[in-house]
Amino acid sequence: MANVVVVGSQWGDEGKGKIVDWLSERADVVVRFQGGHNAGHTLVIDGTVYKLSLLPSGVVREGKLAVIGNGVVIDPHALVSEIDKLAGQGLSITPDNLRIADNATLILSLHRELDGYREDAASNSGTRIGTTRRGIGPAYEDKVGRRAIRVMDLADIETLPGKVDRLLTHHNALRRGLGHPEVAHSAIMTELTSVSERILPYQETVWRLLDQHRRKGARILFEGAQGTLLDIDHGTYPFVTSSNTVAGQAAAGSGMGPGAVGYVLGITKAYTTRVGEGPFPTEQNNEVGQFLGERGHEFGTVTGRKRRCGWFDAVLVRQAVANNGITGIALTKLDVLDGLDELKICIGYRIDGEEVDHLPASQGAQSRVEPIYETLEGWKESTVGARRWTDLPAQAVKYVRHIEELIGAPVALLSTSPERDDTILVTDPFED
Incomplete structure (x- = not known):
């Protein structure tokens, strides 16, 4: 039996929510290990739609333990709002089924404001990154700068004021430089103390809790947000998120050792999308891109932003x-590809006339990438709701098999609609 890490293999929005929910039924513990409320999962269960941004997908399943790891940055007010919204849908989120790492960093209003100030300034200079303006990046900066307010600090009212002072020494100097008013110490204290009673009951020494579950033989599912190409180190920098989104972060972002990670499942969309600015070699600003966007309902779960398609x-x-x-x-x-006469797959790149087999890290080189395409015949039959290979058109099977060859990894699951049961299972990751 293997613990499973779920990661996006593109720019996020690959449909991780459904797959994580499908896997969470087989798991005992579901752990969110990075990111913030700038990304989300949409789950469709028995016709009911649940939209999650901070909470792990396990919260919608009875008897599962959901864990928010130390690698996540948490907007406490957004978290409380999400818990209350799910309560309105009949889901009870309590300390019995949700635990939050006591050493996780908090996102404050000043982080959101700084995020917005920078994006506005960048828009004027043409250097906009395209963030969600939710304070994710600034919160991670404070974490690395060793001035962050963490979940555990809410319980220590004696030392909290000094930590707020240290945080404001940095932020108020920055705000003055950007031409914005300073933040009052009392405002941040009120912001924190007003939510502490709602957050503190969930706090936990998460690394120890997970180690205990691992030693008991529990199945642990690690749930990532965004996608590999938005990784702060391995993505299309600087048009990336502010955390490591790759599978290795599952260990660091939860406090478990690398040996606790077993099967790595890469969620992969049958075409490509991205949100925000940055390079996108196969983007289609034409009828094909419009078709994919409309058929695939390509709008962000959290932001509602239209996705670029290719x-x-x-x-x-x-x-x-x-x-x-x-x-x-x-x-x-x-x-989503049903009905297209032909399909194209990018099999290589050309940069300044030279063929390359990977996306270079240089921003300049990325901007000059030209895709090399291979064309495959499409299919007219519907694949919606297929649950067996024999339900798929021959050309659809050929398309899938060719993708396996090109990427060097097999298909473990194949999803044919948002409904969780419309899934062709090839390999159960937990039984690998």
């Missing part, structure tokens, strides 16, 4: 397979 890029996914040590992929949204 053909499947085997070069990038092959790179993600290597970066994450992906064991197998879950191929999603195959049904």
Whole structure:
């Protein structure tokens, strides 16, 4: 039996929510290990739609323990709001089924404001990153700068004021330099103390809790947000998120050793999308891109932003397979391609007339990438709701098999609709 890490193998939005929910039924513990409330999962269960941003997908399943690890940055007010919203849908989120790492960093209003100030300034200079303006990056900066307020600090009212002073020494100097008003110490204290009673009951020494569950033989599912190409080190820098999104972060972001990670499942969309600024070699600003966006309902779960759409890029996914040590992929949204006369797959790049087999790290080189395409015949039959290989058109099977060859990883699961049962299971990651 293997513990399972779920990662996005593209720019996020690959349909991780459904797959994580499908796997969470087989898991005992579901751990969120990085990111913040700038990404989300949409779960469709018995016709009910649940939209999650901070909470691990395990919270929608009775009898499962959901854990928010130390690698996550937490907006406490957003978390409380999400808990209350799910309560309105009939889900009870209590300290019995949700635990939060006591050493996780908090996102404050000043982080959100700074995020917005920078994006506004960058828009004027043409250097906008395209963040969600939710304070994720600034919160991670404070974590690395060793001035962050963490969950455990809410319980220590004697030392909290001094920590707020240290934080404001940095932020108020920065705000003055940007031409914005300073933040009052009392405002931050009120912001924190007003939510502490709602957050503190969930705090936990998460690394110890997870180690105890591991030693008992529990099945642990590690749930990532965003995708490999948004990784702060391995993504299309600087148009990336502010955390490591690759599978290796599952260990660091939860406090477990690398040996606790077993099967790495890469969620992979049957075409490619991305949100925000940055390079996108296979983007289709034409009828094809419009078709994929409309058929695939390509709008962000959290932000509602329209996603850019393009053909499947085997070069990038092959790179993600290597970066994450992906064991197998879950191929999603195959049904979106139904009805197209032909399909294109990017099998290589050309930069300044020279062919390359990977996306270079240089921003300049990335901007000059030209995709090399291979064309495959499409299919007219519907794949929606297929649950067996024999339900798929021959050309759809050929498309999937060719993707496996190009990326160097097998398909473990194949998703053919948002409904969790519309899934073709090849390999159960927990039984690998």
